[in-house]
Amino acid sequence: xPVKKPKKIFVLxxxxxxxxxxxxxxxxxxxxxxxxxxxxxxDHFKKGNDTKNFExxxxxxxxxxxxxxxxxxxxIPLNGSSKGxxxxxxxxxxxxxxxxxxxxxxxxxKILNAALSLQKKNExxxxxxxxxxDINLRLKAKSLNLKAEDYETGKIKNVSSLYDGKKxxxxxxxxxxxxxxxxxxxxxxxxxxxxxxxxxxYFILKSSKNSGLAYYNPISQHVEKVEKRTAYGIKPRNAExxxxxxxxxxxxxKLVTIRGVAGTGKTLLALAGALEQRRNFKxxxxxxxxxxxxxxxxxxxxxxxxxxxxxxxxxxxxxxxFIQNQYGENDKEASRLTEMVNSEKLVITPLAYxxxxxxxxxxxxxxxxxxxxxxxxxxxxTRAGENTKIIFTGDIYQIDTPYLDSQSNGLSxxxxxxxxxxxxxxxxxxxxxxxxLANLANDLL
Numbered sequence: 001x002p003v004k005k006p007k008k009i010f011v012l013x014x015x016x017x018x019x020x021x022x023x024x025x026x027x028x029x030x031x032x033x034x035x036x037x038x039x040x041x042x043d044h045f046k047k048g049n050d051t052k053n054f055e056x057x058x059x060x061x062x063x064x065x066x067x068x069x070x071x072x073x074x075x076i077p078l079n080g081s082s083k084g085x086x087x088x089x090x091x092x093x094x095x096x097x098x099x100x101x102x103x104x105x106x107x108x109x110k111i112l113n114a115a116l117s118l119q120k121k122n123e124x125x126x127x128x129x130x131x132x133x134d135i136n137l138r139l140k141a142k143s144l145n146l147k148a149e150d151y152e153t154g155k156i157k158n159v160s161s162l163y164d165g166k167k168x169x170x171x172x173x174x175x176x177x178x179x180x181x182x183x184x185x186x187x188x189x190x191x192x193x194x195x196x197x198x199x200x201x202y203f204i205l206k207s208s209k210n211s212g213l214a215y216y217n218p219i220s221q222h223v224e225k226v227e228k229r230t231a232y233g234i235k236p237r238n239a240e241x242x243x244x245x246x247x248x249x250x251x252x253x254k255l256v257t258i259r260g261v262a263g264t265g266k267t268l269l270a271l272a273g274a275l276e277q278r279r280n281f282k283x284x285x286x287x288x289x290x291x292x293x294x295x296x297x298x299x300x301x302x303x304x305x306x307x308x309x310x311x312x313x314x315x316x317x318x319x320x321x322f323i324q325n326q327y328g329e330n331d332k333e334a335s336r337l338t339e340m341v342n343s344e345k346l347v348i349t350p351l352a353y354x355x356x357x358x359x360x361x362x363x364x365x366x367x368x369x370x371x372x373x374x375x376x377x378x379x380x381x382t383r384a385g386e387n388t389k390i391i392f393t394g395d396i397y398q399i400d401t402p403y404l405d406s407q408s409n410g411l412s413x414x415x416x417x418x419x420x421x422x423x424x425x426x427x428x429x430x431x432x433x434x435x436x437l438a439n440l441a442n443d444l445l
Contacts, residue, residue: 007124009033011089011115013132014041014107015403016151019373021058023131024078024086026153031075031084031126034063035114037091037107050352051376089114101144108137115146133403154374155407156416159396163419164428166202166243174207180214185222200253200425202226202243213239218422219252233326233333234272237433241265247425248273248391251280255381256391257369257415260429263438266393267367268319274363274391275323275337275346281363281387283344286316287351288367289376316348316367351380360385369411370394371401377410 008030016023017038024032045056063072066086070076075085091110098109098116112130119128130141130148141148156162169191179186188197191205199218205211213226228235228242229249236242241264247256248270258266267286274284290312320337327334340346351366366372366380369392377392384390392414396406406412418424432438 007031007126009118009123009126009128011035011111011118011128011130012038013111013130013134013137014038015133015137016131017042017059018045018052018055019133019151019403019408020153020375021055021062023151023153024059024062025083027084029082029084032078032086033089033114033118033128034086035089035091035111037110037114039088041107051373051379055375089118091117098140098144102140108134108140111137112141112144112146115141116144119146133408135402150408154413156412157407159406159412162396162412163198163415163426165200165419165426166204166240166428168204168206170206172205172207174209177205177207177210177212180205180212180223180225185217185220185224186214188216188221188223191223197223198420199422200247200250202246202427204239213242215243215246231269231272231276232323234268234323236269237265238431240427240429240431241269241433244269244427244429245273247427249276250425253423253425254384254389255418255421255424256389257411257418257424257426258391258393258429259370259396259411259415259426261395261432262398263432263435264429265433266395266429267316267365268322270365270367270391270393271316271319272323274365274389277363277389278340278345281389282361284340284346284363284365285354285359286320286346286348286365286367287354288312288316289351289369289371312350313348320346320348357383358385359383359388359390361387363389363391365391365393367393368400369414370396370399370406370409371404372410373404374408374410374413377414 009032010027010030011033012023024034042056042060045052046060047053066078067076072088073090075087077083077085091113098112102109115128115130127147130138130146131151132138132148133151138148138150172191176186176190191197191203197216200215202215203213203223205214213228214223215226217224226242226246229245231245231249236245244258247253258270260266271286278284324334324337337346369377371394381390392411394411396409396412399405399409415426419426
């Protein structure tokens with residue numbers, strides 16, 4: 001007979017719901033508790049157009065549908081015979097009152113009280129586990145002898161082995177590289193001992209005498225030569241940047257991800273590649289999510305909404321100015337960029353301003369994509385219409401929002417899930433090209 005797993009009750013924090021409104025359905029046969037304080041907090045989030053507002057509204061609808069004629073303080077079956085039950089937990093004060101420990105009454109402490117009260121009741125001997133995206137709340141729970149975990153659904157197990165989109169192959173036969181240069185392609189079986197190649201995977205091929213850059217074309221099923229190209233005055237400075245620009249300029253690839261540390265040229269290459277293809281699209285959007293400094297709302301900043309948002313958009317304008325400075329003031333390419341901005345052929349904007357729009361005939365660049373949740377990334381991609389190309393750039397180790405990390409952010413999730421699709425290409429940039437000083441900081445500090 002199979003060994004029956006001990007019953008568990010998972011208590012969900014508000015941060016989990018705002019990350020994934022369907023989280024309540026992802027705990028297999030175990031039960032789920034929702035503190036009443038979580039419902040109170042979600043009430044404050046239900047209005048607005050941000051993703052967290054959508055998640056709050058969807059969760060409220062889901063609970064309402066599941067409850068129907070039930071009372072929420074009773075255990076209510078979740079949909080599906082293999083699922084557990086759920087109920088709303090009251091924030092009960094008593095021997096386990098967190099105010100006696102932390103000397104403060106806050107929403108987090110009320111959630112802890114609800115979980116501690118449930119643990120004290122010891123319903124059917126079930127182990128109570130608090131689930132939260134808030135690291136500090138998990139630490140507080142553990143300090144009170146309450147088991148606490150991060151929400152694991154959608155998390156990448158091993159970020160260090162995340163697909164990087166490229167591979168260096170040594171000891172390639174000279175005849176194979178010569179064939180690549182002469183014909184522009186070669187047989188994939190002549191590389192890597194016949195190993196399976198991922199769609200749009202890039203290769204640095206080396207023999208004893210020469211080398212070459214190539215990629216696997218899933219349409220022709222050939223390994224094809226990658227030419228070093230220039231895009232709107234920007235020249236790739238290394239093999240990785242050459243690969244990234246190739247993916248951006250490849251009309252068969254509709255979805256591109258580029259990750260790398262600061263100074264590797266992610267955003268600059270994406271923007272230059274989009275400008276090079278400007279005639280193929282109605283508009284070019286360059287957007288980034290707004291993550292306020294110190295996690296404060298942007299309302300505390302002085303000025304009108306444009307003044308409040310300018311500091312967050314400056315890095316994007318800097319990239320545009322860098323491209324413009326490749327030309328003289330009187331060159332038509334420089335004046336064309338100014339004209340594109342004025343006519344809104346090129347739009348630099350906060351991501352929230354275009355959320356909900358249909359993206360047809362657009363080249364859409366999303367900068368700092370590591371600050372998005374997997375659901376936000378999915379929402380953006382599902383907006384893509386005909387003749388739309390989407391480019392995500394970011395550094396999965398430089399996350400500015402408190403409830404995401406290198407394993408749970410949308411960029412890591414996307415790279416892990418979409419690799420080896422013919423419409424998709426990825427490249428990881430590792431060599432900094434900003435300056436020797438910037439490289440020093442990245443390498444040693």
